[in-house]
Amino acid sequence: MIGLRGWGQVSATGQGIATLVEAKPVITPRAVKTAFGEREILTYTCAEVTLPASVPEPVARRMSRLSKMALAAVDEAIRDAFPSGLEDTSRLGLAVGTAFGAFDLANAFQKRIYVEGAIGASPSLFAASVQNSIASQISAAYKIHGPCTTVMTMEHTALNTLRAAYDWIEAGAVDHAVVVIGDEVSDYMAYTLAHQPASRALNPTRDEFTMIAGEGAVALVLSRANPRVKIAELAIHAEKPPAVERFFTAACGMKNQHGRYTAWLGGHAATSHAALYGGLITGAAFETLLAALAVRDDGQPTAVVQLSAKVSDRDEAQFLVLSPP
Amino acid sequence: LPQNSTLSITGLGILSGAGHGVDETMRLFAEDVPAPILSPALPVIALEARPEWRDGIADEDPLKVNLFALTAAREAIAQAGLTRDDLRTLRVGVCLGSTVGCSNFQPKFSLPYNTGEFPDPSPLLTHFKNNSAQWLSRALGLRGPTLLVSNACTSGADAIGIAANWLVRDLCDVVLCGGAEEILPQIYYGFKSMMLCSPELPRPFDKSRSGLTLGEGAGILVLEKTRTPRRPLARFLGYGARSDAYHPTAPDPSGHWLGVAVQEALGDDDISRVGFVNAHATATEHNDLAEGTWLREHAPHTTVVATKGYTGHTLAAAGAVEAVLTVLSLREGKLPVSRGFAESDPRIGLAPTTQIARGNFQTALSLSLGFGGTNSVLYLGRPS
Numbered sequence: 001m002i003g004l005r006g007w008g009q010v011s012a013t014g015q016g017i018a019t020l021v022e023a024k025p026v027i028t029p030r031a032v033k034t035a036f037g038e039r040e041i042l043t044y045t046c047a048e049v050t051l052p053a054s055v056p057e058p059v060a061r062r063m064s065r066l067s068k069m070a071l072a073a074v075d076e077a078i079r080d081a082f083p084s085g086l087e088d089t090s091r092l093g094l095a096v097g098t099a100f101g102a103f104d105l106a107n108a109f110q111k112r113i114y115v116e117g118a119i120g121a122s123p124s125l126f127a128a129s130v131q132n133s134i135a136s137q138i139s140a141a142y143k144i145h146g147p148c149t150t151v152m153t154m155e156h157t158a159l160n161t162l163r164a165a166y167d168w169i170e171a172g173a174v175d176h177a178v179v180v181i182g183d184e185v186s187d188y189m190a191y192t193l194a195h196q197p198a199s200r201a202l203n204p205t206r207d208e209f210t211m212i213a214g215e216g217a218v219a220l221v222l223s224r225a226n227p228r229v230k231i232a233e234l235a236i237h238a239e240k241p242p243a244v245e246r247f248f249t250a251a252c253g254m255k256n257q258h259g260r261y262t263a264w265l266g267g268h269a270a271t272s273h274a275a276l277y278g279g280l281i282t283g284a285a286f287e288t289l290l291a292a293l294a295v296r297d298d299g300q301p302t303a304v305v306q307l308s309a310k311v312s313d314r315d316e317a318q319f320l321v322l323s324p325p
Numbered sequence: 326l327p328q329n330s331t332l333s334i335t336g337l338g339i340l341s342g343a344g345h346g347v348d349e350t351m352r353l354f355a356e357d358v359p360a361p362i363l364s365p366a367l368p369v370i371a372l373e374a375r376p377e378w379r380d381g382i383a384d385e386d387p388l389k390v391n392l393f394a395l396t397a398a399r400e401a402i403a404q405a406g407l408t409r410d411d412l413r414t415l416r417v418g419v420c421l422g423s424t425v426g427c428s429n430f431q432p433k434f435s436l437p438y439n440t441g442e443f444p445d446p447s448p449l450l451t452h453f454k455n456n457s458a459q460w461l462s463r464a465l466g467l468r469g470p471t472l473l474v475s476n477a478c479t480s481g482a483d484a485i486g487i488a489a490n491w492l493v494r495d496l497c498d499v500v501l502c503g504g505a506e507e508i509l510p511q512i513y514y515g516f517k518s519m520m521l522c523s524p525e526l527p528r529p530f531d532k533s534r535s536g537l538t539l540g541e542g543a544g545i546l547v548l549e550k551t552r553t554p555r556r557p558l559a560r561f562l563g564y565g566a567r568s569d570a571y572h573p574t575a576p577d578p579s580g581h582w583l584g585v586a587v588q589e590a591l592g593d594d595d596i597s598r599v600g601f602v603n604a605h606a607t608a609t610e611h612n613d614l615a616e617g618t619w620l621r622e623h624a625p626h627t628t629v630v631a632t633k634g635y636t637g638h639t640l641a642a643a644g645a646v647e648a649v650l651t652v653l654s655l656r657e658g659k660l661p662v663s664r665g666f667a668e669s670d671p672r673i674g675l676a677p678t679t680q681i682a683r684g685n686f687q688t689a690l691s692l693s694l695g696f697g698g699t700n701s702v703l704y705l706g707r708p709s
Contacts, residue, residue: 033443034443035443089570090567090585094568100429101427101428101475103429106428106430107435107439109511109515110430110435110439110511111439113510113511113514114435114436114439114440115439115440118514118517121511121514121515121517121518122518123515123518123519123520126515126516126518126519127519127573127574127696128573129515130424130477130573130696130697131424131427131428131475131477132475132476132477132695132696132697132699133573133696133697135476135568135697136573136696136697136698137573139568139570139697139698140570140571140572140573140698142570143570144568144570145567145568145569145570145582145585146566146567146568147483147566147567147568148476148566148568148697148698148699149474149476149483149487149566149699150474150475150476151472151473151474151475152427152456152473152474152475153427153456153458153459153471153472153473154453154456154459156459156470156471156472160470160472163496164472164487164490167487167490167491167494170494171490171493173566173589188429188438188449191438191446191449192446192449192450195445195446235496236470236472236496237416237418237468237469237470237496237497308459316471
């Protein structure tokens with residue numbers, strides 16, 4: 001049996017699981033310059049995170065905001081899962097999932113080239129903007145020597161990342177795996193959203209455009225040893241919903257999204273908690289964390305469902321079922 | 326990770342500086358291989374997307390990297406003999422490695438955005454539909470899981486390893502796996518800023534090597550369980566992946582975790598019994614020193630081949646392009662000349678092939694090392 005042994009998070013509610021439970025997200029206005037003048041959008045915003053003291057300041061300075069959020073979440077999850085400390089890190093894997101990566105930092109690297117020409121290319125920005133730099137920084141911080149992978153499959157990122165880590169344990173390649181999934185609200189994203197219909201109070205169960213972008217990272221420790229919640233099923237290509245009664249979905253207020261979830265679930269209630277953490281393409285990671293907390297507390301098996309973004313006429317579905325160990 | 330599993334490679338597709346397609350790539354096994362041509366704009370082995378590659382796709386403005394993936398995938402599908410019915414009825418997964426295929430570095434939006442203009446954000450919105458793995462699955466009308474892995478230079482090998490896991494766990498029936506890469510100018514400038522680029526074609530393991538030469542390309546394999554009726558071209562024998570946790574851009578000079586990944590891929594087999602090793606061999610100072618030294622110490626009698634002198638370093642596609650070349654070498658019983666190598670670096674003490682090498686190779690390793698300290702190894706063999 002493989003399950004979740006520890007967890008951590010950073011979101012607009014703050015740093016740490018306790019802040020998520022407290023459920024007071026910070027939603028801030030953000031002014032964005034557009035061709036039509038300055039427009040204001042709302043975003044769920046993460047405050048500056050506190051990194052573990054073991055991360056040297058020069059290293060922290062070169063990290064992207066997303067890397068910092070991911071590292072802070074991982075630190076909480078590792079301390080939660082291994083209160084006596086990590087032992088054999090050659091048997092520990094790391095899977096990072098992100099839809100967009102460290103967008104702002106990657107753009108900072110590009111911008112200098114566009115403005116200054118080839119001479120503007122910065123080696124340190126380039127190294128930090130490589131998509132697997134988050135995995136690299138976390139693996140170096142905790143000396144993780146098992147497989148380290150970075151998954152970027154847009155809306156299917158979260159459950160694909162969990163599946164990759166799950167398979168490492170199944171195959172006996174590692175004993176435990178740290179999974180961290182997240183994204184940041186980049187300047188690019190804010191610019192794009194400023195050109196969309198006006199955001200309003202986020203309601204993930206309404207089929208109108210109410211999306212307010214969120215950011216953050218969720219870290220989960222997968223293990224066969226002492227899991228607090230069992231991974232009962234993990235389907236990265238699903239033809240039909242699992243046989244459970246409670247469904248958490250990654251619906252985040254995009255147009256026609258909630259209706260698609262309820263249709264795919266055959267009329268079951270499609271609960272989403274995006275109002276807590278914001279509209280995130282990797283929102284299934286937050287739903288997984290919330291499902292784990294719910295299963296731990298009430299023992300009711302819970303599915304997390306992810307449908308594909310509406311870029312074709314197909315509904316590609318994925319789901320994860322968590323249950324008591 | 327999968328070892329000695331009963332998985333077969335039944336189709337191959339390749340685009341690289343070594344040739345467009347398997348047939349053209351076979352010229353590597355002849356003595357008079359033409360040297361790849363560097364682009365006049367940048368010292369990169371670039372590929373032109375041909376108009377016919379767009380045939381049959383609805384996307385009016387596809388990314389070049391996605392056309393590379395599609396073209397190589399179509400070749401692999403044809404070679405495997407997968408019919409339209411197969412593609413419709415089987416659970417066909419897509420697992421790809423790419424850098425550009427999951428980023429938004431396309432200048433169409435980012436150039437005006439970063440130079441004070443206020444461009445229409447629609448090119449950015451197309452990022453949602455351009456993820457290479459998802460795009461390829463939709464373009465081919467497939468029904469199965471899709472995943473894109475972006476582990477820098479080991480991505481292609483990792484995608485094949487993940488795909489093997491999918492089959493072992495019965496998540497799908499067939500997987501199109503491998504990698505595709507496009508070299509945008511800013512990627513070249515990034516490597517150049519780190520002083521890793523050669524102004525000429527690369528000289529892997531050579532005493533006077535001067536850095537890597539970036540290249541565009543794609544390598545796609547059809548991977549499936551051996552029980553299918555399709556004729557296997559090669560066997561997938563194992564995959565190993567370990568992390569140095571050492572430095573963001575340089576490998577652990579001891580090669581220790583590369584060695585652990587090699588042994589993980591080999592399972593109970595011994596490296597001394599492996600037919601040949603297709604080395605990562607980027608021709609950079611650090612890679613060749615770490616990888617070459619490890620090979621000299623741990624596989625002193627094993628034939629080593631380095632192929633980036635033909636393809637350039639195709640980054641996230643490299644592991645897949647080299648997996649295709651490894652399968653072709655196993656089937657031909659020949660290894661190409663390691664183009665660019667002339668004189669061994671005494672600090673490494675390794676000499677890859679300098680002439681066409683013939684042998685009854687039964688098995689081979691394909692090594693990949695990447696930024697972030699990733700080490701990924703594929704273990705492949707001739708069909709039983």
